[in-house]
Amino acid sequence: VATRTEAEVGQKLHGWTCERIEQLEELDCKGLLWRHDKTGAELMSVEQPLEENKTFGVVFRTPPEDSNGIAHVLEHSVLCGSRKYPVKEPFTELLKGSMQTFLNAMTFPDRTCYPVASCNLQDFYNLVDVYLDAVLHPRAMKDPRVLAQEGWHYEVEEQGKPLTFKGVVFNEMKGVYSNPDSLQSRTLLNNLLPDTPYGVDSGGDPKEIPNLTFDYFKGFHERFYHPSNAKFWFYGDDPPARRLELLDEFLTEFERQEVDSAIRTQPLWPEPRRVEHAFAVGKDEDLSKKYMASVSWVLSTDKPDLETSLALEIMNYCLMGTPGAPLRKALTDSGLGSRVTGGGLYEGLAQPTFSVGLKDIRESDAQAVEDLILATMTCVAEEGFDPEAVEAALNRIEFMNRELNTGGFPRGLTLMFSAVNNWNYGKDPFEGLRYDAPIKALREKLVVNKEKVLEGMLKERLLENTHRLTVTSKPSAEEGPRIEQEEKARLEEHQATLSEGDVQALIDATKELKELQEKPDPPEALASVPRLDVADIPKETSKVPTEAGLLGGAEVLRHPLLTSGVVYVDLAFDLRGVPGRLLPLLSLFCRGLREMGTKKSDFVQLQRRVDLATGGVSASPLISSKRGSPDPVAYLIMRGKAMSDKVDNLLDLMAEIATEARWENKERFVQLAREAQAAGRSQLLSAGHAVAGARLGRQLTAAGWANEQVGGLSQYQALGDLMELAEKDWPAVEAQLRELQECVFKRTCVANITADEALLPGVDGPLETFLGRLPEGAATPSVWSPELTRGSEGIIVPSQVNYVGKAANLYNDADYKLHGSAIVTSRLLGTTWLWDKVRVVGGAYGGFCQFDVRSGDFKYLSYRDPNLKQTLDAYDGTAAFLREMEVNADTLAKSVIGTMGDVDKYQLPDAKGFTALVRHLLGETDEMRQELRDQILGTTGDDMRRFAGALEAVRSGAVCVVGGEDAVRGAAEELGLDLRSPLAAPPTGNA
Numbered sequence: 001v002a003t004r005t006e007a008e009v010g011q012k013l014h015g016w017t018c019e020r021i022e023q024l025e026e027l028d029c030k031g032l033l034w035r036h037d038k039t040g041a042e043l044m045s046v047e048q049p050l051e052e053n054k055t056f057g058v059v060f061r062t063p064p065e066d067s068n069g070i071a072h073v074l075e076h077s078v079l080c081g082s083r084k085y086p087v088k089e090p091f092t093e094l095l096k097g098s099m100q101t102f103l104n105a106m107t108f109p110d111r112t113c114y115p116v117a118s119c120n121l122q123d124f125y126n127l128v129d130v131y132l133d134a135v136l137h138p139r140a141m142k143d144p145r146v147l148a149q150e151g152w153h154y155e156v157e158e159q160g161k162p163l164t165f166k167g168v169v170f171n172e173m174k175g176v177y178s179n180p181d182s183l184q185s186r187t188l189l190n191n192l193l194p195d196t197p198y199g200v201d202s203g204g205d206p207k208e209i210p211n212l213t214f215d216y217f218k219g220f221h222e223r224f225y226h227p228s229n230a231k232f233w234f235y236g237d238d239p240p241a242r243r244l245e246l247l248d249e250f251l252t253e254f255e256r257q258e259v260d261s262a263i264r265t266q267p268l269w270p271e272p273r274r275v276e277h278a279f280a281v282g283k284d285e286d287l288s289k290k291y292m293a294s295v296s297w298v299l300s301t302d303k304p305d306l307e308t309s310l311a312l313e314i315m316n317y318c319l320m321g322t323p324g325a326p327l328r329k330a331l332t333d334s335g336l337g338s339r340v341t342g343g344g345l346y347e348g349l350a351q352p353t354f355s356v357g358l359k360d361i362r363e364s365d366a367q368a369v370e371d372l373i374l375a376t377m378t379c380v381a382e383e384g385f386d387p388e389a390v391e392a393a394l395n396r397i398e399f400m401n402r403e404l405n406t407g408g409f410p411r412g413l414t415l416m417f418s419a420v421n422n423w424n425y426g427k428d429p430f431e432g433l434r435y436d437a438p439i440k441a442l443r444e445k446l447v448v449n450k451e452k453v454l455e456g457m458l459k460e461r462l463l464e465n466t467h468r469l470t471v472t473s474k475p476s477a478e479e480g481p482r483i484e485q486e487e488k489a490r491l492e493e494h495q496a497t498l499s500e501g502d503v504q505a506l507i508d509a510t511k512e513l514k515e516l517q518e519k520p521d522p523p524e525a526l527a528s529v530p531r532l533d534v535a536d537i538p539k540e541t542s543k544v545p546t547e548a549g550l551l552g553g554a555e556v557l558r559h560p561l562l563t564s565g566v567v568y569v570d571l572a573f574d575l576r577g578v579p580g581r582l583l584p585l586l587s588l589f590c591r592g593l594r595e596m597g598t599k600k601s602d603f604v605q606l607q608r609r610v611d612l613a614t615g616g617v618s619a620s621p622l623i624s625s626k627r628g629s630p631d632p633v634a635y636l637i638m639r640g641k642a643m644s645d646k647v648d649n650l651l652d653l654m655a656e657i658a659t660e661a662r663w664e665n666k667e668r669f670v671q672l673a674r675e676a677q678a679a680g681r682s683q684l685l686s687a688g689h690a691v692a693g694a695r696l697g698r699q700l701t702a703a704g705w706a707n708e709q710v711g712g713l714s715q716y717q718a719l720g721d722l723m724e725l726a727e728k729d730w731p732a733v734e735a736q737l738r739e740l741q742e743c744v745f746k747r748t749c750v751a752n753i754t755a756d757e758a759l760l761p762g763v764d765g766p767l768e769t770f771l772g773r774l775p776e777g778a779a780t781p782s783v784w785s786p787e788l789t790r791g792s793e794g795i796i797v798p799s800q801v802n803y804v805g806k807a808a809n810l811y812n813d814a815d816y817k818l819h820g821s822a823i824v825t826s827r828l829l830g831t832t833w834l835w836d837k838v839r840v841v842g843g844a845y846g847g848f849c850q851f852d853v854r855s856g857d858f859k860y861l862s863y864r865d866p867n868l869k870q871t872l873d874a875y876d877g878t879a880a881f882l883r884e885m886e887v888n889a890d891t892l893a894k895s896v897i898g899t900m901g902d903v904d905k906y907q908l909p910d911a912k913g914f915t916a917l918v919r920h921l922l923g924e925t926d927e928m929r930q931e932l933r934d935q936i937l938g939t940t941g942d943d944m945r946r947f948a949g950a951l952e953a954v955r956s957g958a959v960c961v962v963g964g965e966d967a968v969r970g971a972a973e974e975l976g977l978d979l980r981s982p983l984a985a986p987p988t989g990n991a
Contacts, residue, residue: 015248022430039227046235054124054236055412057115061261062224063197068212069204072107073151080146081139087521096831097531097894099123099901109202117410126530132250144214163491172845173204174800175864179686180279184473191275192469193266227251229259235412263350272468280480282798284984290475293366294357299461306431307438315454316345317393318385324604330376337361339678366472381458392611399615401435517840537900541929544916552771553747560757561909568641568910570752575634577743577779583709584718589740590619599660613649615641625703625855632703644759651770658745663737666730680716688803688962689861695960696807701855705786747774754913792959794968794977802963804862804871811856814953820935821943826851828895833881837874882948887941
């Protein structure tokens with residue numbers, strides 16, 4: 001572990017000068033701001049000796065001038081080879097052979113970020129080295145074929161054939177623009193801040209991307225990807241002085257350059273504005289309630305200070321942050337639409353914005369939505385926020401800041417984004433990392449003195465603010481065909497200007513690009529990309545400390561881990577007593593537990609009590625196959641967290657929710673069902689690969705069938721029947737909800753407690769009281785015996801891209817016996833064959849495979865894919881690729897190391913405790929995990945090639961495609977697809 005730097009302000013070290021040193025008490029660490037002497041680059045170096053998950057990032061301000069997608073295309077392209085690493089895709093080489101805990105790049109509306117993270121110091125340095133060379137010396141600046149591949153190009157393979165557009169970003173953005181929610185958000189931002197870089201789309205409009213030229217591409221990199229425009233970030237336990245040294249090694253060859261990248265701000269309007277736009281829907285859809293309306297504001301001319309920013313967060317939470325918050329509740333209760341949209345406050349740009357609206361409304365109700373928003377805000381401003389709601393919001397925001405629970409996302413990167421949120425606009429980067437003083441000041445003002453700070457903000461920043469934009473989004477069955485015809489006409493017009501020689505040049509360019517894409521990198525080039533050795537990987541599997549026991553009829557698992565005073569409680573209730581007919585209701589039941597109130601409190605008061613005393617309570621199903629068993633494992637898991645002095649409050653609330661939930665409120669339940677239906681529609685349009693994967697899984701195992709009933713297309717289609725039944729016979733629905741409650745909540749649950757060791761004994765008393773309030777007995781098992789019928793499906797949605805899936809069960813269909821090498825091989829396929837064939841050559845945004853070692857399911861899936869049959873051909877070629885693949889020592893080592901990075905992925909303490917619970921429920925012992933680990937580490941090339949035999953079973957597996965009508969119908973006969981159009985009519989029946 002590195003020690004902290006004893007630097008002083010003004011000190012010079014390795015080409016840098018220290019400009020500021022701050023003790024960050026909230027994080028218990030020190031932050032230093034350095035400036036590079038030669039280039040003026042800035043570095044924020046946060047020294048945290050207790051954080052093994054080291055993070056690095058470089059951020060460039062990249063304000064776009066139009067919607068040709070330059071910033072987005074460049075973000076993709078710089079990771080396609082560099083001066084020091086002359087391979088086609090160093091990014092994928094890192095994915096193959098790194099223990100990284102984060103590896104990606106992100107395009108924001110005004111900046112581009114390149115963050116990495118790893119717990120292994122040498123691996124961390126490898127990642128940093130490759131990324132620095134990539135952004136500063138990319139191959140893409142000398143090779144136009146990178147722009148062609150990642151951005152766009154004309155594709156034609158023989159004379160007389162029509163031209164098409166291809167390119168990874170081009171197809172990615174086609175997928176984005178096929179999603180009405182994404183399209184509305186983009187329209188809103190472009191029109192709310194029209195005189196700034198936010199007035200155009202940094203991701204790229206598919207109509208504009210083909211206007212991007214190579215000269216403009218190079219010029220943008222020269223202007224903005226210069227150290228003088230760079231902000232570097234380090235966080236963790238790596239040696240601080242080495243940070244300065246390794247950066248200087250890269251920066252020393254550059255000279256300081258004046259870079260005009262300041263983000264222009266939007267002057268506020270003297271009066272509100274209105275915008276309308278159309279979005280594509282299917283020709284058979286009912287358009288009567290498919291409109292969307294939103295109202296948005298720019299809240300100030302500049303970035304607010306931290307106290308003001310936190311006050312805005314609290315105001316936003318009080319208005320919108322919970323189902324019972326007045327603005328969200330008023331919109332939901334109105335019955336005008338299905339789901340509240342907009343998200344409220346957003347502070348990630350140069351100026352804060354606020355947006356709220358409703359989707360699935362009638363055209364005639366757009367004005368009513370706007371009127372309701374303004375009337376509700378006026379009422380709250382005049383009558384004031386409920387003081388208890390204000391205190392609850394303050395507690396919630398303070399808990400989140402103190403806990404800093406970032407899930408699987410590295411904490412250091414969350415902190416980087418907080419710093420950059422100020423730093424990018426010339427503000428203090430340290431301010432975003434502090435919260436103690438402003439929260440204390442706000443608690444004094446809002447809770448102690450009862451000052452009307454929030455009401456004043458609501459009036460000034462929203463109600464009296466004339467910089468207001470109303471956006472109405474109109475469904476159109478003609479919009480999709482119009483966009484397709486416009487693209488076709490553009491291509492035909494261009495092709496008409498080409499001579500036979502011009503066309504031949506494009507044919508040759510298409511061929512050359514494909515040959516380049518399919519040609520392996522030279523071994524010596526691949527060897528240049530740094531990696532760890534397999535010997536660096538620990539041989540022993542990590543174990544979560546667990547003390548198992550019994551208490552009050554329940555099994556209890558206790559995990560003594562450092563949690564900084566937070567106690568995490570997970571309660572697993574067996575779902576095997578739930579009849580299969582009730583599974584489509586289960587997700588709504590879980591949500592209703594928290595959002596329909598209890599005998600003591602309506603749902604508004606219940607949320608407030610949760611926020612006042614805890615860090616949150618949730619409920620969700622866990623359904624999985626179990627190794628060696630055809631029967632699924634199924635639990636409803638309630639999760640909660642609180643500071644140690646509030647554990648009794650937490651468990652009291654969890655008991656109340658489990659045993660006293662109220663189900664008689666038909667109107668509230670129908671609201672939840674409408675929101676779930678709207679979410680299902682959004683999933684069909686933006687995450688078709690997940691829908692396809694679930695549809696394939698339902699054919700293969702009982703667990704796959706159950707999961708799809710609970711959260712897939714089957715559940716989406718069952719919602720229509722459920723809402724119809726609720727209107728006709730509410731007591732019947734209420735009886736089903738009560739039946740679920742009786743089936744699920746029994747005293748014989750499994751309790752899982754994760755906390756600091758000294759705090760664990762103090763949980764037993766409240767836990768025993770909790771268990772005493774539950775009904776005795778165990779769940780009476782219901783037999784889920786679905787008929788697992790195989791077949792191929794085509795799911796038609798209004799989309800410009802496809803999501804293509806194919807699957808089989810290797811245990812049942814190929815008689816495959818699990819060996820750890822299958823995990824290594826599956827991962828290798830995702831970063832070689834499928835990456836190359838589906839993404840690089842095919843132009844899809846993603847192509848990958850999934851092997852579930854518990855069930856034996858093997859699935860191929862693609863994401864935002866312009867192709868269909870070509871992708872299936874690539875899937876079917878996988879086994880032959882494996883058989884013919886030469887596996888040298890470097891390829892094998894990378895594959896094993898990358899797989900171990902997944903196996904040993906970094907987890908925060910609460911995640912470690914929860915993972916231990918899941919393993920316990922699934923019967924996965926440390927000995928089983930060690931055996932699999934030994935097999936992974938011992939994987940050979942022969943093991944990989946042998947897996948090809950199992951994959952032959954997938955060639956005859958089922959296909960599921962989610963995509964546009966022309967593509968799906970065009971392939972239906974050849975592939976034997978059973979067609980369905982789930983959006984074409986009000987959902988009825990179960991799929």
